[in-house]
Amino acid sequence: xxxxxxxxxSLSVQEGRISILNCDYTNSMFDYFLWYKKxxxxxxxxxxxxSSIKDKNEDGRFTVFLNxxxxxxxxxxxxxxxxxxxxxxxxxxxxxxxxxxxxxxxTRLSVLP
Amino acid sequence: DTGVSQDPRHKITKRGQNVTFRCDPISEHNRLYxxxxxxxxxxxxxxxxxxxxxxxxxxxxxxxxxxxxPKGSFSTLEIQRTEQGDSAxxxxxxxxxxxxxxxxxxxxxxTRLTVL
Numbered sequence: 109x110x111x112x113x114x115x116x117x118s119l120s121v122q123e124g125r126i127s128i129l130n131c132d133y134t135n136s137m138f139d140y141f142l143w144y145k146k147x148x149x150x151x152x153x154x155x156x157x158x159s160s161i162k163d164k165n166e167d168g169r170f171t172v173f174l175n176x177x178x179x180x181x182x183x184x185x186x187x188x189x190x191x192x193x194x195x196x197x198x199x200x201x202x203x204x205x206x207x208x209x210x211x212x213x214x215t216r217l218s219v220l221p
Numbered sequence: 222d223t224g225v226s227q228d229p230r231h232k233i234t235k236r237g238q239n240v241t242f243r244c245d246p247i248s249e250h251n252r253l254y255x256x257x258x259x260x261x262x263x264x265x266x267x268x269x270x271x272x273x274x275x276x277x278x279x280x281x282x283x284x285x286x287x288x289x290x291p292k293g294s295f296s297t298l299e300i301q302r303t304e305q306g307d308s309a310x311x312x313x314x315x316x317x318x319x320x321x322x323x324x325x326x327x328x329x330x331x332t333r334l335t336v337l
Contacts, residue, residue, distance in 0.1 A: 112263075117261070140324065142324075142325065144328075149330070150330055151225070151312055151314075151328030151329050151330050151331050152264065152312075152328045153328070154325050154326070154327070157324060157325065197263045197264070199263070208254070208266055208269060208277065209266070209326065210266070211256075211263030211264045211265070212263050213261060213262050213263050214261075214262075214263050
């Protein structure tokens, strides 16, 4: 049973427009969430995080929104750039689970020039 | 470069052989993690160390898998009697305590294992 779900395997967006990547989780004990970006032949790299005490965190073009009641978070990229084309993983952790991360299956984002 | 490094980057082996992978974490990071990633999936947790102590093992880690971090620095992951189902990317990550949490894991490039 997947505790972290990313129901869109892929997403295509035009350069300059907004990309919205979604993530849903089932475990209400999760209290910290991260987004990672992965290029081919490289390991995932950290992008942005959010604690459950917040509902929004912003870093440049990247904003993560958390809706705890819906167990849903989303990553917004504005404006999208061709270099953003990668696989994006949502990950969640719980303080009482050793703070280890559970990853979603990923969404492949393609930003078209 | 002071990031997480893994060796080898690629490994092709025949079914039944043993393989060993190495991970060198970022030097000041006391936590080290091993993950497995298969096509179309996110990284799946295998095990982690805090310094030299192995604190948790996933059910995915069968008795053919063993991991060590003898001096609390580099770690090795050994798979004995490899099976075709072991073919995957094996990722290593490390992290350190920031405040009260190990918030961010830094990943290495991975070792891609192919079992023929």
